[in-house]
Amino acid sequence: MSAFEKSRHELRGEIEAAFAGVARDPEQSLHQAQLTDQGMSRRIPGREWMEAERRDRERSWTEVPGEALDECDAALSHFTPESWRFYLPAYLCRSLSLFVPPDFNDSKLSSVLHQLTLWPPEADVGMRGYLLERYQSLTPAQHEAVRHFLELVVQESLHLVETTNDHYQIYDAAKTALESYWERA
Secondary structure (H helix, E strand, C coil): CCHHHHHHHHHHHHHHHHCCCCCCCCCCCHHHHHHHHHCCCCCCCHHHHHHHHHCCCCCCHHHCCHHHHHHCCCHHHCCCHHHHHHHHHHHHHHHHHHCCCCCCCCHHHHHHHHHCCCCCCCCCHHHHHHHHHHHCCCCHHHHHHHHHHHHHHHHHHHHHHHHHCCCHHHHHHHHHHHHHHHCCC
């Protein structure tokens, strides 16, 4: 097992331990959060909202299928803090499983990194407050697991930049996310 594989394995265990027992928000499921994104451009009928909720029966975030996370690419932006805390570890683990250098689709990882980047104080105050509310809903162990996730992505993507001169955007996004909040909070 390589050092990166060992680190990934250890990180997954840390994420599982830190987020064990987190309950899903009964008011918002994964597919409902995805619909919330669509609700910005159209009215969502009640029947469609209820059908989206029925698609998500998982009691533990570890039961959420990776394909559902891939399908719900905008959901992470629209979760309530409680739903965000439930689904975040699933997105972190899914990102780890998809971030397999040298060839990988970095759009999903980029989306997660974007949601972990705190906007600067001079940026949109409403969005900054929205992100802080989510980040501050985490326990110290959960916060540390997120920080370790970002550190691993920085480490692995820096290795890619140095060896392939590629994927600088992932390195930069992970480093920015880490420095924006996680390494100093």
